[in-house]
Amino acid sequence: MPRLGARIATWLSSKVKSGRLRHLAEEVAAALEVSARAPRAYFLSVAFALVFLVLYVGAMALVCNGLAVPVSLAGLSFAALTSITTAALIPSPAGTFGPNESGFAAGLAFDGVALGTGVLAGTALHVLFTATAGLVALPFLFSARRAAE
Secondary structure, eight states: OHHHHHHHHHHHHHHOOOHHHHHHHHHHHHHHHHHHHOHHHHHHHHHHHHHHHHHHHHHHHHHHHHTTOOOOHHHHHHHHHHHHHHHHHSOOOTTSSSHHHHHHHHHHHTTTOOHHHHHHHHHHHHHHHHHHHHHHHHHHHHHHHHHHO
């Protein structure tokens, strides 16, 4: 798969006129070439990404269940996709309410969840996951600070 993808991305980069799109295709091709040279590492990275995805959706389901938000696993998966996509495409200052939460609420709406409920669920999940990531990162931050001293 990486070899074929690298060839396609290389071909695409030679056909694209836009500098930004050409650069993106070149970077994708370079990453896929690395993956083709190390198939075991590629397989492990894909496997770990899938495990993370399952745990992420499971954690969202647990939180939404605790908040009494009636949503399916497919709805949560779609809401996560819309959340990430809107946050990547629509700029907003860090720490503000914006594309992430709005995208999540819109994604949940496709699963029949009211927009207001979706906004609250998206905000709660964002705050909870950001705080958790920060707490998990603290020991690494402190150890890096000690190593630098």
